[in-house]
Amino acid sequence: MSEATEVRIFSNPKKTVKAMAKEIFRLTKSSVQESIHILLSGGNTPALLFQKLSAKYAAEIEWERIHFWWGDERCVSPDDDQSNFKSANDLLLSQISIPGQNIHRIQCENNTEDEAIRYAEEIKLNLNFRGDSPVFDLVILGLGDDGHTASIFPDELELFEDEQICAVTRHPLSGQLRITITGKVLNNANRVFFLVTGESKAQRIAEIMNDDEAAKLLPAYYISPKNGELIWFIDEAAAAKIL
Numbered sequence: 001m002s003e004a005t006e007v008r009i010f011s012n013p014k015k016t017v018k019a020m021a022k023e024i025f026r027l028t029k030s031s032v033q034e035s036i037h038i039l040l041s042g043g044n045t046p047a048l049l050f051q052k053l054s055a056k057y058a059a060e061i062e063w064e065r066i067h068f069w070w071g072d073e074r075c076v077s078p079d080d081d082q083s084n085f086k087s088a089n090d091l092l093l094s095q096i097s098i099p100g101q102n103i104h105r106i107q108c109e110n111n112t113e114d115e116a117i118r119y120a121e122e123i124k125l126n127l128n129f130r131g132d133s134p135v136f137d138l139v140i141l142g143l144g145d146d147g148h149t150a151s152i153f154p155d156e157l158e159l160f161e162d163e164q165i166c167a168v169t170r171h172p173l174s175g176q177l178r179i180t181i182t183g184k185v186l187n188n189a190n191r192v193f194f195l196v197t198g199e200s201k202a203q204r205i206a207e208i209m210n211d212d213e214a215a216k217l218l219p220a221y222y223i224s225p226k227n228g229e230l231i232w233f234i235d236e237a238a239a240a241k242i243l
Contacts, residue, residue, distance in 0.1 A: 147218030
């Protein structure tokens with residue numbers, strides 16, 4: 001783990017989410033940029049974050065400056081309960097005053113290969129570049145029980161060297177198709193916040209934090225922004241096995 005990595009541990013998921021929401025609010029208040037580009041994650045814990053942001057900061061954040069993107073999406077319709085967009089829309093986007101053009105959804109109900117190309121072009125049109133990759137102001141990531149992050153799975157570590165902005169992946173167990181942002185883009189962000197809670201994540205967190213040999217098989221281990229900061233927001237249950 002890089003020396004630039006910061007780990008913040010909180011007593012329970014509620015306090016973990018509260019701390020991240022507060023940090024996001026601080027980021028939006030301190031930024032002098034006209035537009036702030038934030039990459040969202042899916043999953044149960046980010047759902048808690050969306051609820052906190054809409055409940056606490058609906059009137060506090062200048063949402064017209066915020067552009068939301070997704071780090072990955074399941075190839076289902078946007079009204080499907082498995083959709084990462086649906087979760088964010090139900091719990092956050094529909095609860096705040098944000099222009100429709102600031103919501104950049106992965107249209108995963110369309111042909112996956114074509115959509116990966118289209119979404120990459122949309123990113124190119126809207127974001128600044130550093131080197132040959134676009135720069136997100138903030139990337140929010142989760143951690144799967146198998147160590148995956150975004151939709152980069154353990155059998156697809158080559159996506160950290162892929163030159164594409166987006167790629168089509170397949171869940172190793174269900175076979176479900178996904179579209180994901182690739183590793184080089186994730187690691188080109190100005191800030192990356194990991195949000196991880198629960199006992200089921202403790203073994204993977206320990207492997208990553210302890211720099212175990214087993215961690216080298218985990219996609220999340222390879223998240224290390226080259227020109228930005230990395231902060232892990234985790235609860236005590238997830239941190240229980242860190243040495």
